[in-house]
Amino acid sequence: MSTNRWLATGNFFTSYKEEQRIYRTHLDRSIFIVFLAVLFIWPLFFPVKNSTMLVIDNVMIAMIAVLGLNIVTGFAGLISIGHAAFVGIGAYAVGTAVTLLGKNHELIVYGWPVMILLGGMAGAAFGALVGLPALRLKHLYLAIATLSFQIIFEWVIMLMSFFDQGQTIAVGRVYWFGGKVLRQQHYTFWYYAILVFLILCGFMVRNLLRTRHGRCLIAVRDNDRAADAMGMHPGFTKVYAFIVAGLLAGIAGALKAYLDRGVGIESYTLHTSIEYLAMAIVGGLGTLNGSLWGPAAIQMLDLRVEELAELSGHYLPAELNLATALRPLTFGLVIVLFLMFEPRGIANWWRMFRSYTKLWPFRY
């Protein structure tokens, strides 16, 4: 991979074309296609509980959002502490349409793919707006700009009666070729919808990184003066990193609005932003598959923590609210420990596992 700065030794590319290739061999490509096919057909063979499907859906939405965060934080090297606000922009784009047109308007229930793309556009527009200071600033200051965007976003939503002061705005049930998507099929239907969007976004990011613009991001992250000298524009590069991040976040937000069948501020607060950051760090900043590992790992951890809190709730006094305490504690610990001991994240474990299995039984 051209983008992998942890590339294992012993991989010698003889041409640029070879280096930019997504799949190294035909076998890689076929394995990947089979894997995608499995993703599409497994719900047909295993009966899945709705609650399980909801978790999977939420993980996949987080994956789309973290892909965006990884563009801006991992590849472009700009910390964003307002990513949940971008996701919220996407969700509230749907919310705005619902408030203006009514929750069962044709555009919302039939034209939902359009709405999701519109959510992405809205996210991208706000990404450009927040990224604008990047034209003059280096990354430390941008972290603060994103933080203030998060706070202003929350405040605006909580203030405006148009958005119901952050209360949930209900979104109607969507229609598909088979008619209305009913309660029973809701989560499975959205599993497929989110999966399609996730795959499209994944390929978009993967292909972006193969282009000149993707390499620009990495060059600017590693040394913006050198990048400037090589004829790139670091300021604009950072702004479009924010635009791409906003686009992906907006798509994730609109999907979440449809999945939850409602838009409420509590899913888009500063805590969620930190959660996304934790996902990106745990998965591995600056890696594509890291943005897929991270959300899955954090969500699993979150479920375990919730179970633990529930279990300990039987033994501990009621006023000690362990659930609210344990979640930030574990997120913080996970962020700090990963940064201290495995800054390359789970993606690195995956890399080691892959090279181990590829070369087995030889060590080199």
Added chain:
Amino acid sequence: MIYFIQLVVSGIVVGCIYALAALGFVLIYKSSRVINFAHGQIIAAGCFIAYALTVWAGIPFVISFLASMVITFFLSMSVERLFLRRMIGEPIISVIMVTIGLMSIIDGLIYLTPFGSTNYSFPQILPEQPLVFGGISISWPQVMGVVFTALMFGGFSWFFKRSTIGVAMRAVSDDQMAAMSVGVSVPKVFGLAWAAAGLTAAAAGVIIGNITGLNFDTLRAVGITVFPVVILGGLDSIVGAVVGGILIGIIQQFASGYLDGTYGLAGTADVVPYVVLIVILLFKPHGLFGTHEIERV
């Protein structure tokens, strides 16, 4: 007119407390270039320690105030030793993310204590009647805040001007390499900067706790209000912290005094500082007194 003056005066008073809160932040940034996102949590911790000592352990307020400052001094020094010391030499972006993680960890730890869910208030030690000068009133805890801020800033300027350690800290903030080559231990200076930041954070926390009561969310929010203050004043300027703090205090008071209630707005004091922040970032990113080191990229 009296309303205007009242707003200015209370803005200055609130701003002094922001300045005190921002002082610790600036100390850390100045020495180690780390933006500390966990500052609000340290402020809250200092306040809660003082409360626990005063009310639960029954120690007189003044002694527990000083004790809480000493405790947070060592607390944040050990935070630096445990988490930040290992990150020296790592890219600055990871160090900042460690402080974001720390913010989350301290949040969790405070939620484990009763302070996370319950509101307390300090026992009344200062007279309840506010001071009144010709129609302008200031409450006693606020007076205490202003006096304490002045004392702290006086103390720190003496410390940086006269004491050997202070001079060493200034040397490190000026040029780490040069400081190292004349025998200043840079890690020790980082630790001291964090410790001093903890000390001022506790002072700020206790004063804010006296004014608004011990609400975790309010105290934590101060750590975020510090950002507009330091961006306005300049991230690495102690004078900037004072000026920025007072300006942001006045802006907040004007916002809540004149904007709230018009056009259906409410709670503007919480958001106007951040709008100011973004405007400052766009047009004068190094703030009023910060060094002009930010290059145009």
